[in-house]
Amino acid sequence: MDFTLPRNTIFYELERTIKLYRKLSQDHIDQTGYDVSVNQLILLIQIVKNPKLTQVELSEVIFKDFASIARMVDLLVKKDFLKRTENPKDRRKKDLIPTPKGIKMVNELVPVINNYRALALKGIDPDEVAKTLKLLETLADNCITNFKD
């Protein structure tokens, strides 16, 4: 059987790296004492930056299923970082309004994110990052064009 061990493929290394990066991110967020997941935080930041976006649009911005967005919104609402009210003009839509508590958290945590992003890229040549970005985009395009359904 001719099969390359996962750990010798770029696919494995992608999975491994992103997993470690997620851990780094959550770790630094946790250290601040805030009870929020990285994904919840990233979603909330997008809402703060652009309160007009619908959940469907948000799902495109952060590249997640809209069902996931609905559940993350639920959690942000439960934690009082966000309010969800009916949009008066289009009652299918919900207006997502960050609470003062949510805005305060975003303001405090954006520098934390910028910090761990920099830590993750420490010692890496920006030109190499740009090349990697290009490669990843090609890989992603290849995936899209080769779906069978």
Next chain:
Amino acid sequence: MDFTLPRNTIFYELERTIKLYRKLSQDHIDQTGYDVSVNQLILLIQIVKNPKLTQVELSEVIFKDFASIARMVDLLVKKDFLKRTENPKDRRKKDLIPTPKGIKMVNELVPVINNYRALALKGIDPDEVAKTLKLLETLADNCITNFKD
């Protein structure tokens, strides 16, 4: 607030690429008619290749939590791709024995995996892949050395 949109960072592109690659993988597996997830399949392949590995060792090979392994083993057993029996020498351990059905599937699906891996990398210079691998390893190392706990 100075915050780079997710989609302009390498971190976002990593998440996006790996998500599209997972979809490509599952799509090609599904097309074969087999009822198995990519992760279950990758795990089963490792077991076929090395039936002596414990679940803890398997979790290192495919870089997943051992709790995840236990649950994936459960599912493989339920689907009759795998048998789990007590190890007579160390009764904490479980021997994981692929069933004939499991072995047949692995033999049929390994070429499918090799095929979609090649599709994903089509048109990409192997030297660039090697460079990207190095960058990802550095990024992963940076994450590991910057955990706060």
Next chain:
DNA sequence: TGTAATTATATGATATATCAATTATATTTA
């Protein structure tokens, strides 16, 4: 040798992911 520490696996809680189906509302179009 008996107790402590370690190891292997399993499981509960929670978060996230996808897909499919549902509900409600808006929009299109025949």
Next chain:
DNA sequence: TAAATATAATTGATATATCATATAATTACA
């Protein structure tokens, strides 16, 4: 305008992930 279609959000089912804890068995060591 009524019926068909599209859109926005929610929810259920299932898979996976992590973390913490539990259980059982083995190994280390005082």
